[in-house]
Amino acid sequence: MSSAYRPQDLETIVETYEDGFSGRKTAEIVGISYRQLDYWARTDLVRPSLADAKGSGSRRRYSYRDLLELKVIKQLLDAGLKLESVRDVFAYLRESLGEDIATANLVINGKNSVVVASGDELIDVLNAGQGVFNVLALGGVKDDLDAAIVELRPTPAASPAAEPDLDAEAPPASAV
């Protein structure tokens, strides 16, 4: 899928982030503005789990999992969801996210209902229910995130290997 990099690269790169990701870097990787990241932290949507801000001069530190959540949020926003409903989603979602990310689908129905199904279950859910469903394949989110981490890896002056440009943006619309 996403650009050509040896999977091992990701591990290596992530190791260099053992203290977590800074606010600005996080925003850059996830593809959101620093203002958004800041606002979301203040309003308890996603707080940096490694180190929270405590007064001016302190530093937020985001974990890889934080980035994952942030990326999911960005996807939902890009899909046209209101930030408000994203909040509702994460109120429920947080615990169930994390294990089988590669295959799981996030299904949002109405304002409260949130489900993580996998594969065929999804179809049953869609057939059964009413109203609007928002479906997000989590595997793609992780892929995007990993690709972005690789693209935006540190030491920008010491890696002339591959051009770190392009395809860091939107996953092609494909089908549809």
Add this chain to the structure above:
Amino acid sequence: MSSAYRPQDLETIVETYEDGFSGRKTAEIVGISYRQLDYWARTDLVRPSLADAKGSGSRRRYSYRDLLELKVIKQLLDAGLKLESVRDVFAYLRESLGEDIATANLVINGKNSVVVASGDELIDVLNAGQGVFNVLALGGVKDDLDAAIVELRPTPAASPAAEPDLDAEAPPASAV
């Protein structure tokens, strides 16, 4: 499904609306505020197709199809979509809406892509694509709308047959 009324009732009732639905009535039936209806008309989201407003004191007249569109919009908003993306959707959707409403599904992907698939096609699309999909079964929308029209039919004083009270609010969430 929704309360007990003979299907013929709907036709009869709709006939009494041959001049179309007034703004207030439309808002009531669709389940939105008059303010929203007004704002949407001003900002070209849904204009009353039978008679538009021209100066204070004039009257807007909405067609049944207008109500259908409005109901779809309401569903999307209830699902947590931003009004902005609803606008994008309707820029494309308008022509394809109308024929096979009962079975069609509205699929929204990203900001631009809009598709109306039916039945199994839907599943293919979901498997193929990336990102977030918003799926809306249009049949349910029509059912809800029809039920609301029956509930809120005119001549509230002249129809002692069935008590036209209660459950005039939200069409039961059922399923889900």
Add this chain to the structure above:
DNA sequence: TAGGCGGATGACACCGGTGAAACTACCCCG
């Protein structure tokens, strides 16, 4: 210990969406 720099914070503005209330025009009935 003194700078300097990265980054959190605060203040301000702006825009979209909506509620509330005042204003106004049309229609119908007497």
Add this chain to the structure above:
DNA sequence: CGGGGTAGTTTCACCGGTGTCATCCGCCTA
């Protein structure tokens, strides 16, 4: 033909989310 009620229009205001800029603070390095 005039009054009243109904309904559309207009204005004011608020809130959430975000951009921008200025400020302030703490850590790190020299």
